[in-house]
Structures are given as structure tokens and as C-alpha cells.
Amino acid sequence: MLFNTLQFAYFFAVILVLYWAVWKWRNIQNLVLLAANFYFYNKLHYTFPLYLIGMITTGYCFATFINSQNNPARRKAILVAGICILGFGLTYIKYSGLILGSITGMAQWQASALGILVPLGISYYTFASIGYITDVYRRKTPLEKNFITYASYISFFPHLLSGPIPSSVNILPQFSKANFPTLAQIEHSVGEILWGLFKKMVIAAHVEKVVGYCYASYEDQNGSTLFLGILLFNLYLYADFSAYSDIARGVGRLLGIELAQNFKMPFFSRNPGEFWRRWHTSLRRWMLDYLYIPLGGNKGSTAMYIFSLLFIFTFSGLWHGANMTFICWGLLNGLYFIPYILTGTLTRYKDVVAKGRLFPSLKELLQMSLTFFLMTLTRIFFRAPNMTVAKGIAMRIFSSSIIAAPIALVVKSVAICIPMIAFEWIQREKLFVLQISRKHMAVRIAGYIVVVILIYLLHKKQNMSEYYYFKF
Amino acid sequence: MKKYFLTPLVAIALLSTGCSSEEVTDKVQQKKLSEELAVSKKNAAEVEKLNELYKETPDERILENNGANSPLYRELKERYKTHLLKLKQQVEATGAKFVVVIISPEVGANISLLTRYGHPYIKTACNEIGAEVYDLSPVIAAQKPEKITQVPRDGHWSKDGAIFLANQLEPIIKKYISHKSTVTYTSAERPETFGDLAPNTEEILDGGKDLPYKVVANAQGLRMDHDLKFPKTKQHILFLGGSQFYSPFLDNEFISTSVLAKRYPDIEMINAGMWAGCTDDFISLWEEKAKYSEPDVVLLQTNGTDITDLFFTNRNHLSRSKKPYLPSPIEEKYFMETYRK
Numbered sequence: 001m002l003f004n005t006l007q008f009a010y011f012f013a014v015i016l017v018l019y020w021a022v023w024k025w026r027n028i029q030n031l032v033l034l035a036a037n038f039y040f041y042n043k044l045h046y047t048f049p050l051y052l053i054g055m056i057t058t059g060y061c062f063a064t065f066i067n068s069q070n071n072p073a074r075r076k077a078i079l080v081a082g083i084c085i086l087g088f089g090l091t092y093i094k095y096s097g098l099i100l101g102s103i104t105g106m107a108q109w110q111a112s113a114l115g116i117l118v119p120l121g122i123s124y125y126t127f128a129s130i131g132y133i134t135d136v137y138r139r140k141t142p143l144e145k146n147f148i149t150y151a152s153y154i155s156f157f158p159h160l161l162s163g164p165i166p167s168s169v170n171i172l173p174q175f176s177k178a179n180f181p182t183l184a185q186i187e188h189s190v191g192e193i194l195w196g197l198f199k200k201m202v203i204a205a206h207v208e209k210v211v212g213y214c215y216a217s218y219e220d221q222n223g224s225t226l227f228l229g230i231l232l233f234n235l236y237l238y239a240d241f242s243a244y245s246d247i248a249r250g251v252g253r254l255l256g257i258e259l260a261q262n263f264k265m266p267f268f269s270r271n272p273g274e275f276w277r278r279w280h281t282s283l284r285r286w287m288l289d290y291l292y293i294p295l296g297g298n299k300g301s302t303a304m305y306i307f308s309l310l311f312i313f314t315f316s317g318l319w320h321g322a323n324m325t326f327i328c329w330g331l332l333n334g335l336y337f338i339p340y341i342l343t344g345t346l347t348r349y350k351d352v353v354a355k356g357r358l359f360p361s362l363k364e365l366l367q368m369s370l371t372f373f374l375m376t377l378t379r380i381f382f383r384a385p386n387m388t389v390a391k392g393i394a395m396r397i398f399s400s401s402i403i404a405a406p407i408a409l410v411v412k413s414v415a416i417c418i419p420m421i422a423f424e425w426i427q428r429e430k431l432f433v434l435q436i437s438r439k440h441m442a443v444r445i446a447g448y449i450v451v452v453i454l455i456y457l458l459h460k461k462q463n464m465s466e467y468y469y470f471k472f
Numbered sequence: 473m474k475k476y477f478l479t480p481l482v483a484i485a486l487l488s489t490g491c492s493s494e495e496v497t498d499k500v501q502q503k504k505l506s507e508e509l510a511v512s513k514k515n516a517a518e519v520e521k522l523n524e525l526y527k528e529t530p531d532e533r534i535l536e537n538n539g540a541n542s543p544l545y546r547e548l549k550e551r552y553k554t555h556l557l558k559l560k561q562q563v564e565a566t567g568a569k570f571v572v573v574i575i576s577p578e579v580g581a582n583i584s585l586l587t588r589y590g591h592p593y594i595k596t597a598c599n600e601i602g603a604e605v606y607d608l609s610p611v612i613a614a615q616k617p618e619k620i621t622q623v624p625r626d627g628h629w630s631k632d633g634a635i636f637l638a639n640q641l642e643p644i645i646k647k648y649i650s651h652k653s654t655v656t657y658t659s660a661e662r663p664e665t666f667g668d669l670a671p672n673t674e675e676i677l678d679g680g681k682d683l684p685y686k687v688v689a690n691a692q693g694l695r696m697d698h699d700l701k702f703p704k705t706k707q708h709i710l711f712l713g714g715s716q717f718y719s720p721f722l723d724n725e726f727i728s729t730s731v732l733a734k735r736y737p738d739i740e741m742i743n744a745g746m747w748a749g750c751t752d753d754f755i756s757l758w759e760e761k762a763k764y765s766e767p768d769v770v771l772l773q774t775n776g777t778d779i780t781d782l783f784f785t786n787r788n789h790l791s792r793s794k795k796p797y798l799p800s801p802i803e804e805k806y807f808m809e810t811y812r813k
Contacts, residue, residue: 209676213684217723409674409686 001043002466003247004200011040012251019255026178030152033175033255037155041121048119051093055122056151058085059129063136063150067143079137083130090126094118095322120470121161123319125154127286132168134290141168149175156257158248162241162469164262164282167289171259179256184437187444189250191434194451196246200467203420204240205460207413211236214410215383218393223402226393228410230379234372235417237379237468238266241280244467246432260285265428267421268353270367272336273346275375283319287312306341310334320382320472325390329381336374352429518796522788526799528811529786531777535585544806545589545779552779553597555751559772560603562758567654568710569769571644572598574607575637575716576775577627579617590776608640609775622721626681629719631726637716638731644771645709645732645739653768656703665693666700666765667744668757668792683721692765695743697724700765708740708766712754713773717745742767746792750781753792 001008015036022028041048062082069075132154135141144150153175159166166172181189214221214229221229245262252259266278276284288297295308310331317330340346353368354360360368380397384390427433434451436444539545556572563570574594576587591609598605617623620633629637665671669689678684690696695718700708711717711729719727729743744762746753754772780786785807787797799807 209678209684212678212682213676213686216682216684217686220723407686409676 001040003244003251004197011036016254020180023178023180026176027146027148029178030146030148030175033152034148034155037152037157037160040157041155041160044120045117047117051089051119051122052125052155054089055086055125055129056154058082058089059132059154060144060147060150062086063133063143064145066133066137075137079133082133086126086130086133090122094122123472124163124165125160127165127283128154128159128168131165131286131290132172135168141172144172144176146176156252158252158255158257159259162244162248162467162472163280164245164248164260165286166282167260167285171257174257179258181253181256185253187437188435189253190448191250191436192246192253192432193250194448194455195432195434196243196250198243198451198455199239199246199420200243201455201459203417204236204243205465206416206458207232207236207239208465210409210413211383215385215389215393218389218396221396222404222406223396223399224404225406225410227376227397227402228406228414230383230393230397231376232410232413232417233379233383234376235414235420237382238263238279239417239420240468244469261431264431265352265424267372268368268425268428269371270349270353270364271340271345271371272333272374273340274349275371276333277350283316287316291315302341306338309337309341313337324387325381325384328387328390329378332378332381355429512794515795519788519794522796522798523785526785526788526807528807529789530783530806530810531780531786532585533810534780534783534806535589540585540589542806544783544802547800547802548779548782549593549597551782552594552751553601555755555782556597556603556772556774557601559751559755559758560601562755562763563767563770565655566763566767567652568767569648569651570603570772571648571769572603572605572772572774573641573644573713574605574609574775575713575773576609576612576777577621577629577716578609578613579615579621579623579627580613583613584776586776586780588776590779593779594774594776606644608637611640612636622683625683626679626721628715628721629728631722634719634722634726634728635731637728638735641728641732641771642735645736645769648709648769649707649739651768652707653766656766657764659702662702662764663761665691666742666761667692667694668746668761669693669695677720679720681721685721686723688724693761694765695724695727695729695745696741697730700740700742702766704740704766706738706740707768708742709769709771710742710762710765710767711745711771711773712758712762713745713771714749714775714778715745715747716775717743717773718747719745720747745773748790749792750778750786752782752787753790756791756793 001011015032018032019029019036022032038049038052041052059082062078062085066075066078066082069078132141132150136143144153150172153166153168153172156166156175211229211233214226214232218226218229242263249259249261260282262280262282264278264281266275269275269278292308292312295311296304297308298305313330313334314327315330316333317326317328320326320329337346353364380393381390384393423433427435434447436447439447533539534542534545534548560570572594574591576591578584578587587609591607595605595607612620615633615636617627620630620636621627622630667689669687671689671691671693673687673689675687676684677687687695688697691699694700717727717729724730727743729741729745733739733741742762742765744757744765746757749757751774758770781790784797784799784803791797
């Protein structure tokens with residue numbers, strides 16, 4: 001059941017009515033939510049809820065066990081055991097097939113070594129569970145004694161399949177109180193959902209096949225076509241993944257749950273550090289909280305700092321898949337940080353670029369272009385099925401054929417993405433493009449209607465492909 | 473003064489005469505169109521009804537349990553032969569050469585029942601109706617699947633496979649290199665398109681198999697990068713057939729007809745291949761569109777699937793004409809015995 005389907009619209013409409021019909025009873029609301037979550041997950045495959053139940057129960061038991069202990073060493077031992085069990089479950093189910101596949105040469109990311117289907121979203125809810133038991137251990141979050149509340153939080157259908165990975169500190173408490181959305185919040189949600197649908201159904205749907213074509217036929221393409229192909233993949237990935245996050249946030253808010261903002265206009269970043277503060281922020285936060293800071297963060301020597309970052313990025317690569325291409329993708333991202341660390345400019349840009357101005361300065365433009373270019377290059381590894389393909393694409397891009405004319409379809413597809421970038425640039429100081437709640441009512445209504453019409457007229461028919469990040 | 477009044481009056485009269493004659497033509501065309509629309513709506517409703525009543529399409533199942541000797545298969549074979557004969561007669565009526573080429577994608581030892589029983593019959597039928605036939609399936613079956621097809625993802629041609637197919641077709645093309653048809657059509661007679669693809673399009677398709685490929689259709693709805701020009705100055709060879717000519721999962725430049733076009737720049741290799749088509753569809757495409765491309769030679773690609781594809785449920789689900797196909801008593805009996813027991 002994809003967000004951009006009528007099936008989901010009907011499902012959500014029913015849940016919304018039921019959920020708010022019992023708004024006075026939070027526990028019953030959570031029961032409704034839990035039933036909805038499992039119904040939603042079960043629609044993908046009947047075996048998937050079993051894994052989810054396993055993860056929820058394991059997380060709940062370990063958190064309760066940790067909370068019952070006062071001895072720090074015991075608490076730590078239980079935490080380590082909990083992380084190991086949850087981590088082993090994820091590793092075995094998700095990666096055994098990939099490891100076996102890389103040995104046997106058969107691509108089988110969707111199946112584990114047991115031949116079972118890898119449940120969609122397993123990485124997300126495993127990370128959420130690990131985060132929760134760690135937060136209980138650190139006493140950053142109180143133990144959630146109510147199993148239904150905890151289960152509703154982990155399995156919450158808007159973030160179940162592709163995040164944003166929830167933080168128990170901010171999100172879990174929301175499941176214990178009634179948050180009736182205000183009119184302004186409802187409008188905010190509608191705007192976010194509409195913009196998400198536009199990105200998925202118009203932009204991502206139109207360019208998806210062209211991206212696939214560029215990677216699949218790389219041997220027949222020249223350097224310029226392939227460069228535009230990876231650039232297009234960068235844009236596609238953003239349109240697809242941020243669309244999911246936007247819709248998830250909008251849907252979540254309508255249910256009174258404010259999820260984390262996963263994307264903050266990342267293409268207007270002036271260095272890789274800023275990019276990663278704006279791209280898939282919930283994964284970044286998770287990595288920082290549960291890996292980077294325990295590793296020492298930037299407290300030690302520069303060498304240790306660089307080592308930690310490289311480790312984090314390699315781990316991030318492995319989270320995406322047990323494939324050499326993802327390791328290279330992670331390492332390349334980590335290597336990009338080194339010059340900025342050495343020059344002390346990595347964390348320089350915290351505010352939005354060209355604030356209060358329509359156009360950026362030349363310096364800002366060059367910085368954004370360089371960052372975009374560097375991030376685009378990493379996409380060679382992110383999408384290539386293996387290192388042979390990645391190498392082939394890179395060789396062609398860095399050859400004389402980069403000056404040859406690209407194929408028209410790729411140019412046309414890049415052009416399709418330009419309005420998305422242009423709108424985001426104009427609205428870059430906002431959370432998302434359709435955050436226009438301060439405008440006059442007529443302008444707002446016109447804005448929403450225009451987007452609805454654009455989606456209706458321009459959406460790609462017969463395109464019901466999954467969101468790209470489901471596979472991770 | 474009078475002429476100032478008369479001039480506009482005359483002009484109005486002339487314009488209205490012109491308009492009225494145009495209106496008459498428009499009305500005739502509109503009437504024809506609305507009649508056609510009514511028929512197609514009626515057909516669509518009937519097809520939908522039939523598809524609800526008869527959902528299943530048996531394909532190879534027809535041949536299981538000694539099905540090759542069944543009355544149903546005999547009936548389908550007879551229907552197939554009638555189609556071949558009809559197409560042959562229509563093609564030869566234009567003075568073009570009609571050649572049947574049996575091309576089956578089956579590679580290696582796993583020959584299906586469709587091929588085992590279908591191909592000998594196709595050759596027999598061709599001999600009976602006097603059509604020239606070339607069976608390429610034995611030479612295809614002897615190839616390595618991983619070289620000439622896209623296995624394990626799909627059984628259609630790989631780039632090497634398309635070259636291989638072009639090599640097999642080349643001697644046939646050479647044999648009729650000087651053959652000319654006798655019929656030409658005026659531009660008023662010619663339809664806008666000769667093939668079923670959306671004209672002037674360039675798009676990426678993947679058939680749901682993660683094997684993206686680029687399809688370019690010319691202004692005439694054919695899988696070609698350029699338009700055919702009339703009056704023709706080159707020999708036209710029409711490749712009429714199913715997916716073996718259409719070649720899914722390959723860009724235009726790699727399909728067998730493009731390979732041949734490069735080898736024979738003085739011949740127009742017209743690719744009217746249609747995915748999932750059978751003889752019934754080839755006839756309708758020929759009658760409605762393809763014959764107007766004025767081919768001198770028509771290569772009809774066929775295989776055993778084309779016989780079982782004539783079962784009425786298959787037609788109702790897949791035919792390009794979208795007209796309803798009612799079951800014969802034998803088909804009805806088979807359907808009820810197989811699916812409604």
C-alpha cells in the first residue's frame with residue numbers, strides 16, 4: 001500500500017475517522033493505531049508482521065529489564081545483549097542473502113540466506129528499537145510501561161517503511177497524550193502531503209526509468225549522458241525519498257504525531273558537512289547519537305575525529321547494503337569531509353544560504369555547485385549494482401566522451417526536475433515548498449489547487465513503483 | 473451603392489456555400505466516426521462481459537495430457553492455417569512476396585510443447601497453402617541461452633542474439649532482394665500510421681523486469697528511427713510478427729532490423745513487430761495499416777504460441793482489434809471441463 005495510491009487514501013480516511021472518534025481515550029487511540037499499523041504492514045506480506053512483533057517484543061523486554069536494574073555494569077551488559085540480539089536479527093535477515101549473493105554472484109537483495117523475504121522497513125524499526133533501549137539505558141527517555149503505546153510508536157505506519165527514524169526522546173512521549181491538530185497544522189499537513197505527492201508522482205515517476213536506463217546501458221552511453229544520468233539519479237532519489245518523508249510527516253501530524261524533518265533542502269548546501277545536516281537527517285541523528293558520540297566524536301585528536309567519521313560513513317554505507325559499492329559510497333562521503341575538517345570549515349554553514357536574498361553570491365553558487373557535483377559523483381556507487389558497473393560509469397564520465405552530446409531523453413528528464421529545484425530555492429527558508437500559511441487565504445487556496453491540478457495532469461500513469469528507500 | 477451591398481452578400485453566400493459543403497463532409501465523417509465509436513463501445517462492453525465470464529487463458533495447457541491430438545488443438549490449427557492463407561492471399565494481392573519464418577525464443581534442450589507440436593504443423597500448413605517457410609528454431613535452440621538471450625531475467629534477444637537473428641534472416645533477404653510489389657497507394661489512402669506504436673515518441677520502458685530499454689517510434693508508429701518516404705525509392709521489407717521482431721529490452725539501434733538496415737542501407741527494414749501478437753493481430757494490423765507501407769517482401773514471424781493464442785479467451789484478453797470472440801462449441805466444452813469442473 002503505497003502513499004500515492006487510492007488504496008492508501010481510503011485506508012487513511014478510515015483510520016483518521018476511527019482515531020479521532022476516540023480522541024478522549026488515548027489508550028484506545030493507540031489500539032486503533034496499532035491495528036492500523038499491522039494491517040498496513042500485513043498488506044505488503046503476511047510474514048512481515050511477525051518480524052515486527054519480534055523486534056517490538058525484544059525491545060520492550062530489554063528496555064524493561066535495563067530499567068529494572070540499578071547496577072551500571074549490569075545495565076550495560078543488558079544493553080549490549082539487547083543491541084546484539086536486535087542487530088543480529090537485522091544482520092541475519094537483511095544481509096545474509098546479500099553476503100551469500102556476493103559469494104555466489106547472484107543478486108538477491110530481497111531474500112535472506114534462508115530464502116525468506118526480507119521485510120520492508122526492517123532497518124528502520126530495528127534502529128528505532130536500538131535507539132529506544134539505548135535511551136532508556138542512558139535515562140534520556142523514561143521507560144514506556146504500556147506495551148500498546150510502545151508498540152504503536154515502533155510500528156507507526158507513516159514512518160514504518162522508510163523513516164524518518166524516530167527518536168524516542170521526541171516522538172514516543174507524543175503517543176501518550178492527545179494531540180488534536182489545529183487548523184493551521186491540518187493545513188500544514190495538507191501542504192506537505194501535496195508537495196510530497198508532486199515530487200513522487202510527477203518528478204520521480206517521470207525520471208525513474210531514464211535513470212535505470214542510464215545505469216543499465218552504461219556501456220553504450222557517452223560520458224555526458226552518464227554524468228547527466230547520475231545527476232538525474234541524485235535528483236530522483238531526493239524527489240522520491242523526500243516525498244515519502246514529507247507525506248509521512250503530513251500523515252503523522254494529522255494523527256497528532258510530529259515526526260522529524262528528514263530533508264532540509266539539501267541541494268542548497270555549501271559543503272558536504274552542511275549537505276549531511278540537510279539530507280536524511282534522522283539517520284544522521286541516529287548515527288551521531290548511537291555511534292559517533294560513543295566513539296568519542298570530535299573530542300579526541302584530528303586523526304581520531306577523521307577515523308570516527310570514516311567509520312560512521314562506512315557503517316552508513318553498510319546499512320544501505322552489504323555491497324562493496326555502498327562501502328565505497330560511504331567512504332567517498334567520508335573522504336569529502338577531510339579537507340573541510342583540516343581547514344576547520346566543516347560545521348561552518350548552519351543557516352540557510354543567501355538568506356533574505358533572491359540570488360546567491362558567486363561564491364555561494366560555486367560552493368553549492370561543487371557540493372552538488374561531489375554528491376552527484378557518490379551516486380555512481382550508490383546505484384550501481386556492482387563495482388564493475390560503477391567503474392565502467394566512472395571511466396566513461398572521466399573520459400573525452402564527457403564533451404559529446406548527451407541523449408535527448410536524459411536532458412529532457414533533467415529539465416523536468418528544474419521546476420522542483422526552482423520552487424525549493426524560492427522557498428528554501430521554509431520547511432517545505434508549500435509552507436505558505438502566512439500568505440493570504442486566496443493565495444494559499446490557489447497554490448494548493450495549482451499543485452493538485454499539476455499532479456492530476458502530469459502524474460505518470462501506470463507508475464506504481466515502490467519508494468527507492470524501501471529496500472534499505 | 474448597390475455593389476457595396478452586393479459584394480458582402482456574395483461573399484457571405486460563397487462562404488456559406490463553402491461552409492455548407494464542408495459541413496456536409498464533416499457531418500458524413502462525424503456520422504462515420506460516431507458509428508465507429510458506437511461499435512467500439514459495444515464491442516468493449518461485450519469483450520468485458522466475456523472476459524468476466526471466461527477469465528482463464530490456457531496457453532500451453534491445451535497441449536498437456538495428449539492435448540495435441542485433441543479436437544480443440546485441431547480446431548485451433550485449422551484456424552491458424554486459415555489466417556496464414558488469408559494473410560498470404562492479401563500480401564500476394566499487392567504483388568509482395570510472403571515468407572514465413574518460424575522463430576521461437578526457446579534455447580537449449582527445454583523445448584516446450586508449443587514448439588514440439590506447433591512447429592511441424594506450421595511447416596505442414598505453409599506447404600499446404602504454398603507459402604515459403606524457414607524454420608530457424610533448430611539453429612536457435614543450439615545456441616547458448618546466456619549469449620543470445622537476456623536470461624535469467626528474460627528470454628528475449630540480447631544484443632548478440634539480435635545480431636544472430638539478423639545473420640539468420642540475411643540469406644532470406646538476399647534471396648528476394650530484387651522483388652518488387654505492384655501496388656502503390658495515394659497519400660489520401662494511406663493511414664497516418666503503419667504500426668501500433670505511438671508516433672514520434674522516444675521513451676524508456678522496462679517491462680517490469682528491470683531491463684530498461686529505449687523505444688523510438690517514427691512518425692508512422694513503427695519501431696524505426698526515421699520515417700518512410702513516398703513514393704518509395706528503396707525496396708521495402710516488412711517485418712510482421714511478435715516480440716521476436718519487436719525485441720523488447722533492446723534499444724532501437726540494437727534490434728535485428730536495425731542491424732540489417734545498417735548492412736543494407738538501400739533497403740527499408742520496416743519493423744512492425746508487436747509484443748504478444750499472433751496471426752489474428754497480424755492480419756488486422758496488415759489490413760488496417762501495415763499494407764500501406766507498400767512492402768515488397770513480408771517476413772511473417774510465427775511460432776507454436778500463435779496457434780494456442782487463437783483460443784477465444786486469449787483473443788478476448790489480448791487482441792488488438794478489441795472485438796468480441798465467442799467460443800466455438802469445442803472451445804466452450806474445453807473451457808468448462810478445464811476451469812469449471
